[in-house]
Amino acid sequence: DVKVTQSSRYLVKRTxxxxxxxxxxxxxxxxxxxxxxxxxxxxxxxxxxxxxKMKEKGDIxxxxxxxxxKKERFSLILESASTNQxxxxxxxxxxxQVGELFFGEGSRLxxx
Amino acid sequence: QKEVEQDPGPxxxxxxxxxxxxxxxxxxxxxxxxxxxxxxxxxxxLLMYTYSSGNKEDGRFTAQVxxxxxxxxxxxxxxxxxxxxxxxxxxxxxxNKFYFGSGTKLNVKP
Numbered sequence: 001d002v003k004v005t006q007s008s009r010y011l012v013k014r015t016x017x018x019x020x021x022x023x024x025x026x027x028x029x030x031x032x033x034x035x036x037x038x039x040x041x042x043x044x045x046x047x048x049x050x051x052x053k054m055k056e057k058g059d060i061x062x063x064x065x066x067x068x069x070k071k072e073r074f075s076l077i078l079e080s081a082s083t084n085q086x087x088x089x090x091x092x093x094x095x096x097q098v099g100e101l102f103f104g105e106g107s108r109l110x111x112x
Numbered sequence: 113q114k115e116v117e118q119d120p121g122p123x124x125x126x127x128x129x130x131x132x133x134x135x136x137x138x139x140x141x142x143x144x145x146x147x148x149x150x151x152x153x154x155x156x157x158l159l160m161y162t163y164s165s166g167n168k169e170d171g172r173f174t175a176q177v178x179x180x181x182x183x184x185x186x187x188x189x190x191x192x193x194x195x196x197x198x199x200x201x202x203x204x205x206x207x208n209k210f211y212f213g214s215g216t217k218l219n220v221k222p
Contacts, residue, residue, distance in 0.1 A: 004155075006155075031208055033210075042212060042213075042214050042215070043200075043212045048208060050208060088153075090155050090156070094204075094208070094210075096208070097208075098144070098204075099144070099161075099204075100144065100146050100158055100161040100204070101146065101158075101202065101204070101210050102158060103148070103155040103156045103157070103158070104155050105154060105155045106153070106154060106155040108153065
């Protein structure tokens with residue numbers, strides 16, 4: 001069974017804290033993605049990576065960074081969390097050029 | 113024009129009804145089409161995946177792609193209260209881009 005695992009389902013952080021969201025996939029996929037999902041705004045791409053140590057900005061990269069040191073792991077970093085980053089964060093993975101996209105269970109972040 | 117358009121609903125049906133969910137898309141070159149089911153506070157779960165045109169069936173679910181009309185559909189037969197969720201259509205574009213509909217919220221009443 002294919003699996004994308006996000007380490008934290010629910011997090012509560014304070015403004016200014018550094019936040020790490022971890023994602024691991026077991027499908028040997030080249031592509032990994034971070035999206036955020038907000039009511040009325042749908043899914044928005046933050047960053048994606050097509051290979052180890054490679055990253056590409058998505059539609060809303062401001063305030064975020066990413067790290068991909070191993071093929072199976074993709075981390076999203078909020079250097080200094082702000083209240084407008086309260087959201088559902090979704091990690092996803094896919095093969096490089098073909099096939100479907102698989103999502104993790106999501107990480108719901110609240111920034112106070 | 114958005115790449116994918118989806119009616120947000122909500123859609124409310126009685127248990128046992130046939131449900132039809134639809135999306136339209138803009139680029140005739142798109143080849144990979146997906147439907148996801150998303151329960152509240154959970155990640156989207158891949159339901160159906162179709163390459164190119166035609167129909168694909170899996171149990172009570174049928175995905176249909178009409179490339180001439182640039183129209184994709186998901187049919188749910190014998191709908192159950194457990195089918196109540198938000199359904200997202202998605203399309204794979206070029207350069208590792210995925211395009212998503214806004215989601216249709218479905219409520220199946222017992």
